Amino acid sequence: MPNKRCGGLQKVEIATLLDKFIVCIAPVAQLDRAWDYGSQGCRFDSCRARHFNFYREKSMNHLYFLEEALKEAEKAFLFGEVPIGAIIVKDNEIISRAFNRKEFLQDPTAHAEILAIREAALKLNSWRLNDCVLYSTVEPCVMCCGAIIQARIKTVVYGVPDRKFGGVESLYSILEDKRNNHRPEVIRLNFPPAEELLKKFFKILRTSGEVPEPGLTGPTRNRVTP
Ligand SMILES: [Zn+2]
Numbered sequence: 001m002p003n004k005r006c007g008g009l010q011k012v013e014i015a016t017l018l019d020k021f022i023v024c025i026a027p028v029a030q031l032d033r034a035w036d037y038g039s040q041g042c043r044f045d046s047c048r049a050r051h052f053n054f055y056r057e058k059s060m061n062h063l064y065f066l067e068e069a070l071k072e073a074e075k076a077f078l079f080g081e082v083p084i085g086a087i088i089v090k091d092n093e094i095i096s097r098a099f100n101r102k103e104f105l106q107d108p109t110a111h112a113e114i115l116a117i118r119e120a121a122l123k124l125n126s127w128r129l130n131d132c133v134l135y136s137t138v139e140p141c142v143m144c145c146g147a148i149i150q151a152r153i154k155t156v157v158y159g160v161p162d163r164k165f166g167g168v169e170s171l172y173s174i175l176e177d178k179r180n181n182h183r184p185e186v187i188r189l190n191f192p193p194a195e196e197l198l199k200k201f202f203k204i205l206r207t208s209g210e211v212p213e214p215g216l217t218g219p220t221r222n223r224v225t226p
Pocket residue numbers: 111112113140141142143144145
């Protein structure tokens with residue numbers, strides 16, 4: 001009987017799978033250098049420099065957590081799911097992490113954001129996630145935006161817009177709708193690695209019509225739907 005919350009796989013198995021996967025993101029050290037280059041290339045007065053450093057640190061923080069969400073998306077990729085990952089952070093600590101499990105669970109609501117919200121609520125023993133930040137590699141869909149509002153999540157950060165299903169900016173602007181009793185802060189960062197992973201996934205789908213089973217070996221499961 002598979003354990004649904006970890007997809008029936010033991011941690012060791014997941015770690016082994018991840019070892020085989022090449023992480024396609026710039027090391028944080030490189031990002032550090034890029035930012036430093038920016039600060040050294042301009043002459044700020046001390047006040048502006050302080051502000052710059054403040055926002056630089058904030059952005060670096062967001063990038064760090066988006067990279068953690070990307071690790072989840074990479075797991076989804078390995079399991080033949082559309083590679084989307086999400087994490088929830090409270091007081092600068094990751095309290096839940098999840099990736100899209102729609103195919104495996106055959107559950108249309110098993111989006112990464114929903115699973116991460118459920119896990120966080122379970123951990124905090126509360127459905128109110130007021131002080132939490134949700135990081136998703138991709139723009140949350142309409143359903144996930146609803147869950148974000150229901151959970152009272154404080155801030156939503158994501159890296160890639162979703163032109164087909166996005167509920168934050170692409171199709172709708174649900175999180176900004178003044179009729180809602182809760183409107184989270186929304187931050188969209190430019191995060192190419194998440195987009196690259198999606199492109200890679202759909203390229204495989206287009207060329208082979210199939211996505212490998214977990215572990216990239218054995219018979220295939222998901223087929224392209226027209
Ligand atoms: Zn969703």
